[in-house]
Structures are given as structure tokens and as C-alpha cells.
Amino acid sequence: MDDEEVEEHRRIAAILANHARHIEIDPEGLLAADDEDSLDEDPDPAIGGLMKDFAERGLKPTAPIEATQTIKASASDVWAVISAPGNLTNIHPFCSSNPVEKWPGIGGQDHVHYFSGVHYQRDVLTWNEGSGYELLVGPPSGKIAAARWWIKPTSSTSCGFGIEVISYVRSDVDPERRATYERKMIREATPPYLRAVVSGVAHFTETGDPVKQNQFGSHDIYSPQVTIS
Numbered sequence: 001m002d003d004e005e006v007e008e009h010r011r012i013a014a015i016l017a018n019h020a021r022h023i024e025i026d027p028e029g030l031l032a033a034d035d036e037d038s039l040d041e042d043p044d045p046a047i048g049g050l051m052k053d054f055a056e057r058g059l060k061p062t063a064p065i066e067a068t069q070t071i072k073a074s075a076s077d078v079w080a081v082i083s084a085p086g087n088l089t090n091i092h093p094f095c096s097s098n099p100v101e102k103w104p105g106i107g108g109q110d111h112v113h114y115f116s117g118v119h120y121q122r123d124v125l126t127w128n129e130g131s132g133y134e135l136l137v138g139p140p141s142g143k144i145a146a147a148r149w150w151i152k153p154t155s156s157t158s159c160g161f162g163i164e165v166i167s168y169v170r171s172d173v174d175p176e177r178r179a180t181y182e183r184k185m186i187r188e189a190t191p192p193y194l195r196a197v198v199s200g201v202a203h204f205t206e207t208g209d210p211v212k213q214n215q216f217g218s219h220d221i222y223s224p225q226v227t228i229s
Contacts, residue, residue, distance in 0.1 A: 060171040061146075062182055067194035068162035071202045075153040078161055079130050081205050082149055088112060090210040091200040094193070094223035111140075115213055115223040122147075137165075144168065161201055163194050193219055 088098035101109040108124035126134040138144035152160040200211040218225035
């Protein structure tokens, strides 16, 4: 990643940290949030209305991005870790604090304060006890992605764990601009983020030790490399 791209990441991070409104987060109108696939599964009329609003604004999904890992622990142990209130401070190497509004279950809500100053909110769309959940994720003023956390047992002492993210962007913009944005801000930035979180879940579940900041590498948007003078 060159210096210009790093500065672009940091510019967006700074805007997010100031809790800007949706259009301010993305001046070119490319960033958004929605999960059309979850409409049929959503039992909450309020969340259904939110999904409809996103669809009416012409927001479309990008290709899913996923990170997975085999964890040397039972599925129930992993579930206990990811379903606990405020769990991100144990498993997320880019998260400085994880205040909870309501948790667990559908309608749950918490906040992710990153070391960079970025502030996201997570709203629970679906909750499947013991196997995973789906979230809307992004700044409180405008969600930018849908995330699915899942667990698949492989034996009594191991399981597969993964996080899949679908980012949402406007469909009524120049295709070339959209493609450039998706490449830099989604396809290049999301995979290392997800790998770090999945690795953090495995680390905490297997060892009982909370992750440290940037334990698996830094991230330009959420937790830049710490410079020691």
C-alpha cells in the first residue's frame, strides 16, 4: 500500500471517528449498508423497515469476504467466547473498548471503539444459539456492512470458525470509481481485518489470554502501527 492510499484510509478513519453522517463518511456516495438476504429471516419489523430503507436508497452488496480458522476447542467453548457481552476486548486486536447497550439476542447492540479512534456500532439481526449470529456493522450514523459469525463443530474438541462480511455501496455511481473504491477500501482492507479477528477468537479460546493490540499485525484504518520514538 503506497503513502497516498494510507492517507486515504486515515482520512476516512478520521471522519468516522468524528461520527460524521453517512454522506460525510463517503463524499463520493459509494459507502452504505444493507443485507437484503436477511429480510426474509428477520422477525423484527423495525429491522425489516431499516432493510427496506437501505434497498430504497439503491444500495447494493459487494462480493462476500470471509476468513476461517480451525480452533482447537469445542464449538460450545467458542460460542461462550463470542456470545459473551463485551467479548471484543478479549478477541479483537484492533478494539480498545466494547461498551454494550443490549446483549445477547436479536435486537442486541454494542459499540466498537478502535485504537485509531474509529467508532462502529453493531446491531444483531439474527441469533442462532450455539452456532452464530448476523450483524449490521458501521458508524452509528450509517451502517456499512453485514457480518456473519459462524461456528461448525468438527469433533468434540475442535471446530471451524469464520466471519463473513458483505460491504454495501451505492449502485448509481460511475462503475470505474466504484471499482477503484471496492479494490482499495474493501477487497484490500477487509481480509487482513477479518484474519486478525478470527485469529483473536482462536487465541483467546485456546489460551484464555486476551489478545494484545495489533497482535497479528496492524491495520491502517482501525489500528495503525504504533511508532516508538
